[in-house]
Amino acid sequence: MTVTSFDPRTGRVVGAAEETVAVASVVAAATRAATVLAGTAPGERRGWLEALADAVEEHADELAALADTETALGRARLDAEVAGLAVQLRFYGEVAAEGSYLGATVDSATATAPRLVRVKRPVGAVAVFGAGNFPFRYGLLGHDTGSALAAGCAVVAKAHPAHQLTCGRLAEIATEALAAAGAPAGVFGVVTGLRAGTDLVRSPGIAAVGFTGSQAGGTALWRIANEREQVIPVYAEMGTVNPVVLTPAAAASRLAEVAAGFVGSFTLGSGQFCTKPGLLFAPAGSAAAQAVSAALREAGPSPVMLTEAIAANVRRGLESFVDAGAEVVGHVPGPGGGWSADAAVLAAPIGALKRGSRLLEECFGPVALVVEYADAAELTAGLGELQGSLAGSVFTAGDDDPGAPAVVATLAGQVGRVTVNDWPTGATWTWAQHHGGPWPATSNPAHSSVGAAALDRWVRPVAFQSTPAAALPPGVREAVDPADPWDIPQRIDGVLTRP
């Protein structure tokens, strides 16, 4: 059996990949590698990630060109993505080497309590399901794989059906680079095909799952993991509505600018961002929907969608929004040919945002909704109807806009990232980043799939009670040696220390 790859610009077949039958043997190799990895130091794994980053950069041109035939995301975007992938792989290596992620904590023995040493250890072999919309930065070698390798886990990644050929080439490059850098065989494996993906999550050797994609896909894998004899965590980052609030002062002073920015953000990558701002709350009487509509016409057609199914879902999403009480106020036909979809902006009364309404759900594509609020109370009530989101934004008239603090506080209760006068699309991979949020933004609201905290998903703590140094895990044994206490940040008898 093969999985076919298409050119979204034409709908023509560009290649095919073989489905993986022997998932068990790929997982077995990963679990063997995981045992070796549990004994490696973070600095060693940083070397592997640097080698991987170098290899990605060496093949940048080839990778971006190949991905463009399967995704139609364009060379400029894909070139930047490949470059970003290399940088983020190095970043995760740095985070590992810094050592805070180990959470090393030592309590000396007292008259009534034994000595305890607490450190985190890699969970083992993990499964990674990358996103279709970011073939590099959130793909086969993206944030999940980078952070998992950094944390000391072996990774079995599922090739994405919308860019199989790119995944195949990434797998070859990664396998070669990791082997050359001295990483154990099996540290990174790939499986192809829908059945292989579900078999992967069911495999007893898999200890955790990372996923980036749709709510339907993420929830399906989460259910499978919950039905296992040993239930394992699924860290699913799923798409959401990502509300934007325009304050009255901002509406009065910069409506056209914000409307143009909103269109730029919700049509970026043809609206195929999990952080796409899907819903704008504008002050009553601001005519924001008309301003957005004008900006949309100005922007012109969005490029083709990633897959035929996504294009069809955009059409269905538009229809279901209208069925749910929204009205199309602006509409730009797609480019035609291939997986074309129209861009649109709709308006609805704020009262239509009620639990169970389709208007509260994401439409993955260049489609957004505008509602108007009469006052702060109606805005707060409207925001309160929303599901959890990855991001929420407020556009203000400046740092002293009196409407801003209350909106920021309300959004903080419902989203993983609040942006002020910034569009939510795009998430930098830094120490402070949080890419997550309450269900259904993610399956686990405490965890981030981007940034330094991404490593936390792939480790679990173990406390060693009255354990002699020789029996502590390698790396930790040295770290908690009182003769060399500054190796990594530690908490010793309750006091945080750092190298």
Add this chain to the structure above:
Amino acid sequence: MTVTSFDPRTGRVVGAAEETVAVASVVAAATRAATVLAGTAPGERRGWLEALADAVEEHADELAALADTETALGRARLDAEVAGLAVQLRFYGEVAAEGSYLGATVDSATATAPRLVRVKRPVGAVAVFGAGNFPFRYGLLGHDTGSALAAGCAVVAKAHPAHQLTCGRLAEIATEALAAAGAPAGVFGVVTGLRAGTDLVRSPGIAAVGFTGSQAGGTALWRIANEREQVIPVYAEMGTVNPVVLTPAAAASRLAEVAAGFVGSFTLGSGQFCTKPGLLFAPAGSAAAQAVSAALREAGPSPVMLTEAIAANVRRGLESFVDAGAEVVGHVPGPGGGWSADAAVLAAPIGALKRGSRLLEECFGPVALVVEYADAAELTAGLGELQGSLAGSVFTAGDDDPGAPAVVATLAGQVGRVTVNDWPTGATWTWAQHHGGPWPATSNPAHSSVGAAALDRWVRPVAFQSTPAAALPPGVREAVDPADPWDIPQRIDGVLTRP
């Protein structure tokens, strides 16, 4: 409807409590309080926890006496538990005030990235289901409630059916103390009855659940939470088998001592500990089962069980172990009367430890199993068949016992806490403690229900992008003020700082 309370020593009714009908109004009060709490500083909440601890100590005698009538755990144990509860409430206040749990992280703006401030915020109102076997330290005001209040969450606790009267009195004392200390109304509520408990988990206002108890109970609540429209995390700490390994050198040098310690640990509190060591791996030919049997006879009968159902489960557990291929090698009849149960030690061939066998599951009571291993390979294979456990132990002939490091390493892959020459029963509440482990020890292997890390369950991160200081959450606003950067530990531009 009422829930009846019994004296386990006699089986006689000692009182009854009214089931809660108005769960929704208790939750509504908690969600209102949670909004207030989100704006409080950790130091303020430490004050509330200290007031709570003071009140518990003031009523120590009364509480221990009342609990003894319902639990039959004995005054010595219950006096110590009440005292421990007060100390641990103060500890969680200290952890909050230290501020590391907030994970404050600041990345300055760069040419290509916006300013990001990442901090954790309380998740809101949470539900707590305390354990039956620890009415104070893991009960209504135990580790879950203490850590949740410290983290800034409002708590709705479910009264435990095996000590309703104690819960009722604890609720009165807590409500009065919290109000006197200035905590907002609704910060702590209680519901009573099975139906009230499931309604609580289904309540849209509840953002997370803490549970300590049986696998059946924890899994049931986890399923209910997973069926919600907004799925929420359930942090269930469930009982496990907790293996113990005796090395060949230890068997040769200190078998009788270890056998007596094993009996002391697995019959402690009549075996009603989630960390009870249920399975001893001894070297072949060591006659460990006989030594344990002798020690058990020496120890004499265990006290009555907490409930009639637990006593019945001990009898059924013994029968099912025999059905699964184990043989009773030592048996001490219970005290008779009330919820009496026999204590027993069984032996089985190590080959009987195969996936799906009843021998791999916990028997909550004074019952343990001994298996013999021929060599290190058979020991590793046997340990590999076990489910995840809260704790695993190894007993050695000393720090240079050559058998120890490999066993510690194997156990670390399967449990949350490894103890060396210490029994697993009892878990101190310190910075380094980890009380958790892979499924089914807990529903979430990364989290701890005891110790400083217990707070992490009740917060989730939010990143604030390009957000002016005035719109940051109170407490954090000041903490990330560059004019006062030492208030709490922070990471600034990737570098960990501390006050």
